[in-house]
Every structure is written in structure tokens, then in C-alpha cells.
Amino acid sequence: MSDVIHDTLRRPLASLRLSVTDRCNLRCRYCMPEDEYAWLPRTSILTFEEIERLTGVFSGLGVHKVRLTGGEPLLRHDLSTLVAMIARNPRIRDLAITTNGLLLGKHAAELRTAGLQRVTVSLDTLRPERMLAFAKSARHADVLEGIAAARQTGFARLKLNAVVIRGFNDDELTDLIEFARAHDAEVRFIEYMDVGGATRWSRDQVVSQREMLDVLARRYGAIEPVRPTGDDGRAPAERFRLADGTTFGIIASVTAPFCRTCDRSRVTADGTWFLCLYAGAGIDLRELLRRGAPDEELASLIRETWQGRTDRGAEERLGVADRGALYRIESLRADPHREMHTRGG
Numbered sequence: 001m002s003d004v005i006h007d008t009l010r011r012p013l014a015s016l017r018l019s020v021t022d023r024c025n026l027r028c029r030y031c032m033p034e035d036e037y038a039w040l041p042r043t044s045i046l047t048f049e050e051i052e053r054l055t056g057v058f059s060g061l062g063v064h065k066v067r068l069t070g071g072e073p074l075l076r077h078d079l080s081t082l083v084a085m086i087a088r089n090p091r092i093r094d095l096a097i098t099t100n101g102l103l104l105g106k107h108a109a110e111l112r113t114a115g116l117q118r119v120t121v122s123l124d125t126l127r128p129e130r131m132l133a134f135a136k137s138a139r140h141a142d143v144l145e146g147i148a149a150a151r152q153t154g155f156a157r158l159k160l161n162a163v164v165i166r167g168f169n170d171d172e173l174t175d176l177i178e179f180a181r182a183h184d185a186e187v188r189f190i191e192y193m194d195v196g197g198a199t200r201w202s203r204d205q206v207v208s209q210r211e212m213l214d215v216l217a218r219r220y221g222a223i224e225p226v227r228p229t230g231d232d233g234r235a236p237a238e239r240f241r242l243a244d245g246t247t248f249g250i251i252a253s254v255t256a257p258f259c260r261t262c263d264r265s266r267v268t269a270d271g272t273w274f275l276c277l278y279a280g281a282g283i284d285l286r287e288l289l290r291r292g293a294p295d296e297e298l299a300s301l302i303r304e305t306w307q308g309r310t311d312r313g314a315e316e317r318l319g320v321a322d323r324g325a326l327y328r329i330e331s332l333r334a335d336p337h338r339e340m341h342t343r344g345g
Contacts, residue, residue, distance in 0.1 A: 003060065009312075022040045027136040029200065048082045050290075061299060120188075121147050226239040260315075274337075277343065
């Protein structure tokens with residue numbers, strides 16, 4: 001039985017986001033809007049064996065949900081091997097991936113065979129010309145192919161993430177609902193956040209949960225909240241149901257943060273552990289791994305750190321006067337770990 005631990009707000013250590021690479025093949029405005037980046041040294045990137053070992057230590061402390069992230073995780077060579085290694089851990093009950101979908105069509109079947117249970121695909125727009133302008137990629141068709149492959153391969157509860165930005169895609173809410181319905185998926189609308197590489201963030205670009213619900217209600221009529229059950233009570237998205245039964249979610253990280261129930265932390269591709277997406281600094285776990293520290297030493301550090309956790313980053317940002325982007329470009333470049341593509345959003 002896992003030794004479940006809690007922080008100062010009684011939040012359990014239950015969900016772990018593992019970044020497997022800081023590289024990405026898109027340049028989305030809310031994550032990687034600049035032209036040049038400082039990449040993590042390849043020698044610093046954790047091996048699959050090191051990731052598997054860390055996952056084992058975390059699972060012994062209560063983690064039972066693991067999500068593989070990046071950058072774009074499918075850029076990590078032979079990712080299905082890592083999936084199979086993590087899937088062997090009986091304490092991990094939910095193994096998922098978040099991907100931009102460009103390479104998913106090629107890898108969906110092998111990931112499913114390896115033991116991956118769930119897939120979330122980022123789909124901010126249904127219009128190829130908007131993706132080209134926003135993410136500097138003309139490969140919109142590959143994303144759609146990846147979504148179709150995930151469905152055909154048999155992944156359950158396929159989710160589509162859409163970051164909603166005023167003036168970019170806020171006129172596509174109903175289109176995305178209809179697309180998700182047609183592909184037996186559930187869309188998650190995400191308020192545009194002021195973290196990491198969102199160097200051009202401003203409050204007026206945020207489309208709030210309330211606004212989104214108003215827009216959708218004008219099209220679909222009454223919308224009712226879905227009462228969370230089980231682990232859904234700590235999920236970042238609030239779920240809603242249309243009159244015909246179609247469900248969708250909204251992650252209101254800016255206007256209605258979920259800090260008080262947040263049970264997730266993240267490990268970067270080079271082994272830095274962050275307790276909050278807004279955290280200024282992380283804990284270096286790679287150094288312990290590579291100097292041969294026993295699992296007990298790793299577990300002790302993780303346990304003590306989590307038990308002292310007080311992070312409420314998004315809540316604290318609510319009180320910032322004249323709120324702008326969390327980092328200016330020069331501050332962001334001072335530490336690659338501040339980047340969203342490094343931290344594993």
C-alpha cells in the first residue's frame with residue numbers, strides 16, 4: 001500500500017507530470033513565441049531507466065496518475081519503450097500523454113500496445129491558416145490524422161485541449177464542441193495563462209470561464225455542471241453538460257484557480273521537480289540519481305518537500321495589481337526551467 005502523503009493544505013501527492021523532452025515541433029504563441037531558445041544539454045536529460053526509477057519512488061508515496069509531457073513528448077525516440085516500463089508499475093493506475101498530435105498518427109498503435117491508457121491532443125483551432133499564423137506550422141492535417149488514429153486505436157476518453165485567446169480562436173468554441181462530439185472526444189477549453197513562455201500575455205486576451213459559458217448557452221441553451229466523482233474532484237477542469245448530453249470542460253486557471261485541490265507536480269526532462277507551475281525554483285532530483293543515492297534518500301527528500309508545500313501560485317497571481325506576463329523575455333532566458341516547454345505545462 002502506498003504511503004500517501006499530504007501537504008500543508010491536505011493536498012495529496014497523487015498526480016505526476018513527467019516531461020521527457022524540452023524540444024517541440026510547434027511554436028505556439030502561448031508557449032514558445034520567440035525565435036531562439038536555449039535547450040537543455042542532452043547529457044542532462046533523464047534516461048528511461050532514471051525516469052522509471054523516479055516514477056517508482058513517487059508511486060511509493062501515493063502517486064497513481066502519470067502524464068507524459070514535453071515539449072512534444074513524441075519527439076523522444078522510442079517513447080513506447082518508456083510507456084511499457086511505467087505501465088509495469090501496478091501502483092500507476094492512470095498513464096496518459098499530452099501531445100500536439102503531429103506525430104500521433106504514426107505512434108498511436110504502438111503506444112496503446114505498450115500500455116498507454118489515455119491521450120490528450122492540443123487542438124486550438126480548426127482552421128489551418130490560423131495554426132500557421134499562431135503555431136508556425138502548416139501541418140494541421142497531421143493533427144487531425146493523429147486524433148483519428150487515437151480514436152481508431154481504441155483510446156478511451158480522448159480529450160482535446162484548446163487554449164482560448166481573445167481575437168485568435170474565441171469564435172471557435174461551438175465549432176470545437178461540434179468537432180469533439182463528431183470524434184467521440186471531449187474538449188477542454190483553457191483560459192490563457194500568464195506562465196512560462198507566454199511573454200506577450202495580457203489580461204484583456206483572457207476569455208473567462210463565465211464568458212465561454214455565456215457564448216455556449218446562447219447556442220445550446222441551458223448548461224449544467226457535472227458533479228465530479230472520484231479523482232475528477234481534483235482534476236483541473238470543471239465539466240459541464242449540454243441538454244443533449246454532450247460534455248465539455250473548462251480549466252479556469254486565471255479567473256477561478258484550483259490551487260486548493262491541486263494534487264499534481266511536475267518533473268522536467270532533466271530531473272528538476274516543480275511543486276507548482278508558477279514556482280520560481282525546483283528541486284534537483286537528477287543529482288541524487290546520478291550520484292547513486294538509494295531510493296530511501298530520494299523518497300525522504302520528496303516526502304519532506306511535499307509535506308512542507310504551501311504553493312498556491314495561480315491564487316496568488318489573482319491579487320497582483322496591473323498583472324502582466326509572469327516573465328519578461330530577458331528574465332525567462334536567464335533560466336531555461338522557467339520555460340513552459342521545459343517545465344511541461
